[in-house]
Amino acid sequence: MTIYSLYIFDRHCECVYYQDWHRTRPVRAPPQTSFKPGVHRLPPPPSTTSSQPNGNVNRESIFSENAAAAANRNSLVSNGTSTSQSQKLSLPKGLPFDEEAKLVYGVILSLRNMVKKLSGRDEAFTSYSTSSYKLHLFETPTNYKFILLSDPSSDSLRFVLRQLYVGPFLEYVIRNPLVKVDSREEGVDNDQFRAAVDRHMKGLSMFN
Numbered sequence: 001m002t003i004y005s006l007y008i009f010d011r012h013c014e015c016v017y018y019q020d021w022h023r024t025r026p027v028r029a030p031p032q033t034s035f036k037p038g039v040h041r042l043p044p045p046p047s048t049t050s051s052q053p054n055g056n057v058n059r060e061s062i063f064s065e066n067a068a069a070a071a072n073r074n075s076l077v078s079n080g081t082s083t084s085q086s087q088k089l090s091l092p093k094g095l096p097f098d099e100e101a102k103l104v105y106g107v108i109l110s111l112r113n114m115v116k117k118l119s120g121r122d123e124a125f126t127s128y129s130t131s132s133y134k135l136h137l138f139e140t141p142t143n144y145k146f147i148l149l150s151d152p153s154s155d156s157l158r159f160v161l162r163q164l165y166v167g168p169f170l171e172y173v174i175r176n177p178l179v180k181v182d183s184r185e186e187g188v189d190n191d192q193f194r195a196a197v198d199r200h201m202k203g204l205s206m207f208n
Contacts, residue, residue, distance in 0.1 A: 001150060001151055001153065001154045001206040001207075001208060002022050002150060002151040002208045003021055003022065003148065003149075003150050003157075003201060003204075003206075003207055003208075004020060004021065004022050004023055004133060004149040004150060004151075005018065005019065005020035005021070005023055005148075005149050006018065006019045006020070006146070006147070006148050006149075006164075006197065006201075007101065007104055007145075007146075007147040007148075008144060008145070008146055008147070008169075008188065009101075009105055009144065009145040009147070010143070010144055010181075010182070010188070011142065011143035011144070011182075013105055015101035015104075015105070016187040016188045016189070017187060017188055017189050017193075018097070018101070019194065019197060019198070021201065021202075021207075022208070025094050026094075027094075027097050027100075028094055028095065028096045028097060029096065029097060104147060105145075107135075108125075108135075108137060108145065108147065111125055111128060112125040125137060126138075126156065126158055127156060127158070129152045130152060131152060132152065133149050133150065133151060133152055134149070134150050134151065134152045134153075134154055135147060135148070135149055136148040136149075136150065136156065136157040136158055136160075136161060137158070137161075138158045138161035138162055138165065140165055144165070144169075146161040146164060146165060147161075148160065148161055154206065160201075160204065163200065164197060164200060167196070167200065168193055168196035168197055168200060169188075169193070171196070172190060172192045172193035172196060173188045173190070173193055176190070
């Protein structure tokens with residue numbers, strides 16, 4: 001089974017944390033004209049993270065580092081390719097991350113409302129599958145939404161999201177006085193939390 005990526009949304013519908021493992025398409029940073037620190041968050045791997053004194057990630061450096069990394073990954077072209085063609089190939093494909101995050105949250109909100117209306121009661125929405133991936137949802141009592149994308153053949157992974165919440169999230173985010181958990185301008189990301197999430201996910205028997 002393959003685990004693709006993890007999103008965490010706060011009660012303000014903001015994506016405050018993101019991490020991926022087996023993503024095949026590079027993530028696009030949003031246009032610089034629309035970039036707002038604390039609103040669009042795209043953390044790089046721990047080795048490239050630029051930290052502030054409280055362990056939170058510097059949002060400005062995150063996007064410049066990721067844009068450079070994406071360009072470097074995609075700039076490898078065959079011999080004889082012109083410079084202009086190389087530049088075209090280096091442009092990452094897909095939605096900018098801010099639009100991607102809004103789309104993920106919008107899908108969750110729409111499907112949850114649809115399930116409630118069709119069932120006639122407040123029934124919990126936990127997952128859905130397509131031919132390409134399966135989405136798993138876990139909501140905390142404080143309205144944080146943990147969303148995990150995996151391959152479509154996987155069983156329910158809500159227990160994994162709950163483990164992340166009661167373990168690393170409570171320890172390194174909720175109980176950390178330096179993390180502003182209800183701030184709309186800062187994420188909940190920090191080096192200790194990111195490393196703990198990475199260890200937890202890679203330690204799972206179903207992680208590929």
